[in-house]
Amino acid sequence: MKDIRIAIDGPASSGKSTVAKIIAKDLGYTYLDTGAMYRCATYLALKNKLTEENVSLILEELAKHPISFSRDTSGNQLVYLGDTDVTLAIRQNDITNNVSWVSALPEIREELVAQQRRIAEGGAIIMDGRDIGTVVLPDAELKIFLVASVDERAERRFKENKEKGIPTDLETLKEEIAARDYKDSHRKVSPLKAAEDAITFDTTGISIEGVVTFIEEKANKIIDKG
Numbered sequence: 001m002k003d004i005r006i007a008i009d010g011p012a013s014s015g016k017s018t019v020a021k022i023i024a025k026d027l028g029y030t031y032l033d034t035g036a037m038y039r040c041a042t043y044l045a046l047k048n049k050l051t052e053e054n055v056s057l058i059l060e061e062l063a064k065h066p067i068s069f070s071r072d073t074s075g076n077q078l079v080y081l082g083d084t085d086v087t088l089a090i091r092q093n094d095i096t097n098n099v100s101w102v103s104a105l106p107e108i109r110e111e112l113v114a115q116q117r118r119i120a121e122g123g124a125i126i127m128d129g130r131d132i133g134t135v136v137l138p139d140a141e142l143k144i145f146l147v148a149s150v151d152e153r154a155e156r157r158f159k160e161n162k163e164k165g166i167p168t169d170l171e172t173l174k175e176e177i178a179a180r181d182y183k184d185s186h187r188k189v190s191p192l193k194a195a196e197d198a199i200t201f202d203t204t205g206i207s208i209e210g211v212v213t214f215i216e217e218k219a220n221k222i223i224d225k226g
Helices: 016-027 034-047 052-064 099-103 106-120 132-136 150-164 170-186 208-225
Strands: 005-009 030-033 067-071 077-081 125-129 142-147 199-202
Touching (some): 005 016, 005 132, 005 208, 016 030, 016 125, 016 208, 030 034, 030 077, 030 106, 034 067, 034 077, 034 125, 052 099, 052 106, 099 106, 106 125, 106 132, 132 142, 142 208, 150 170
Parallel strands (some): 005 125, 005 142
Antiparallel strands (some): 067 077
């Protein structure tokens, strides 16, 4: 058996994070939430009223408030900026609606990708995002690209937000997700796309358990070969 690196990519609310966390727990792997890292950068930008003209200042804030992850007593992931717990703060609508422009800044991506690669060097890791298989871990042993209809993804995000107490309108969510898809797939730096050797899997109408089973079967075949 060998430890492998698993890259899961896909558009907003395609189920990446949910399945990645379950698979990491099942395999005993480390889960790295790359999306949360870009949300942290966005949080710092908005908190300090910084724009794309202030990239160096955003980088300074990231250096002053390093991103780290831990878990609560129930095993849920917590996200920190320095000593501050920003787990819920980075999931608010203003962060969601601004993360695309922050994550499109080359200098921000370069810094966070460098951090992600360092963490992944030892293997036994699963990462999800929009460019893990194409940019961050192009030599990952398993690459999955998840897709789902806009309607289904909006329903998922609506349910998540409702559970977290975040006020949301379903139709607005559909518009925001469609707009996010366009921004992410048309940005100049690391656009959203499947790696040539990725397995594309449409999760529309498929349960989380079904997606997890599909990916774990692929992963175990590679692990057992090692």
